[in-house]
Amino acid sequence: MNMKLLATMASGFEAITKKELQNLGYQVQIENGKAYFEGGLEDIVKTNLWLRSGDRIKIVLKEFEALNFDDLFEEVKAVDWDRWLPLDAAFPVKGRSVKSQLHSVPDIQALTKKAIVDKMTTVYHRRGWLPESGSIFQIEIRLVKNQAELTLDTTGESLFKRGYRQEHGGAPLKENFGAALVLLTPWRASDPFCDPTTGSGTIAIEAALIGRNIAPGLKRHFAFEKFPWFDEQILTTARTQAQQQILPSGDLQIQASDIDGSMIDIAKLNAYQAGVLHDIQFKQIAVKDLQLTNDNGFLIANPPYGKRMQAQTQARQLYQQMGQNFEKLSTWSKYYLSSDLEFEKFYGKKATKRRKLYNGALRTDLFQYWGHPTYRK
Known part of the structure; x- marks a missing residue:
């Protein structure tokens, strides 16, 4: 049919x-x-x-x-x-x-x-x-x-509901939005990856799911399962095949950090539920103190916008710290999601490219700073 x-x-x-x-x-x-x-x-x-x-x-x-x-x-x-x-x-x-x-x-x-x-x-x-x-x-x-x-x-609850999120912070990024941000970049599972404002861990977890080839819908149910004309054996077979395609843990270089230790605890719990806790290095640390020692990496951040979560001045101070710390990483490509259209001014550098996205009804821009990797196969 x-x-x-x-x-x-x-x-x-x-x-x-x-x-x-x-x-x-x-x-x-x-x-x-x-x-x-x-x-x-x-x-x-x-x-x-x-x-x-x-x-x-x-x-x-x-x-x-x-x-x-x-x-x-x-x-x-x-x-x-x-x-x-x-x-x-x-x-x-x-x-x-x-x-x-x-x-x-x-x-x-x-x-x-x-x-x-x-x-x-x-x-x-x-x-x-x-x-x-x-x-x-x-x-x-x-x-x-x-x-x-x-x-x-045929879906039921939106596909962003993966089934792993137990806890989230004040303004969580939807899982499918986090995955799309990773997919927008040329990141590969062999490349270093960092989310320095990880919150409840969504971007890093989605990167780990991609890196290990874990089907995002593996832990959830769908509306079609209750349709009488649907053959449930098809889903059973597809789930078994998806399970067999998961890559082993241990090879990913994914770091996720946040200044708030309680958010790191939440992120770890979510990563555990997603089956990728051991694929991500979690750390409580401020952006200005974070040291990234690898080359040729990818950094994706969804920092506070300064609308509800923090005062705008604090958010812009964070953008400044990001620019000062991360722009020296010349072989890294950096991607920042922000609804503050003056982000570049406070970050201290004009983006290579800007992409307009909507986080729910909120207009946000993805400010992309492309690095110059020393070697890529």
Whole structure:
């Protein structure tokens, strides 16, 4: 059963997710925040299990033009809903409308729901009522310039929920965001790596998972597991294969440090749950005192922005310390995520490249300072 599938991701990470999907063997079409590809049940399992930078994997059930509510109702009703939803399915409907004639999202959602109920009651010979007591089948209807896209989510909780985070600090970075930051760099498992403001450890842990080829979805469950038409053996086989592909511990050179000792304790607990505690050297130390003695490394930091966590003056003082300490590491490439658009001024040097990213709704820039490695195979 070949289907049109859709991976969603944070704006700015489209190229990263596209490359991941290509590496998994798919031909990919990219749009803003979305990557389309084709596949069957095995591919739904594989992408949910292995995609590091994505948010969700959805099945595209139908695409059509919707200029009025009659069009919307009839097009949705025409879907073979009994192929996807069992009689007792709970099927909440999310809606979105951008630059479309149908712009009332509550009305779009309600009418989509009514069309599904109409079809289901006809097929299952019920009288206008469905129990919705079973598993959740999250439906979404998105209208962009009058073009409707009807999807079924296979993931459940977003893919950033890896299942290893037990504790986090005040403003944690999502796991898929941390992984995407690592994937944006040319870092390889044989290269030194450092996160000097590690907080709850997300960036370093994601680097270790990449370095040891551990599937990010190995410790979690997915919505598709409760779909009656899904063959659970596919997931069992995929998990076994993923387990066999994990590389042994001991070869990675990943350092993670923070000035706050309680955060280091939290980061260690998260790393333990992720199965990579012995792949990361944790240390409580201030940025200004951190000494990195290796060559040709990669440093990724998500320092406090000075919005909620610290006063802006303190955050900018930290940027200054980073510039003074890390810019002398000429063979290292440095990547700093900050919502302070004046970061370069306080760091003391203009970035090689800036990349605009959104951490949730917050506009952030990734300030990239490329090093000059002495030797790279």
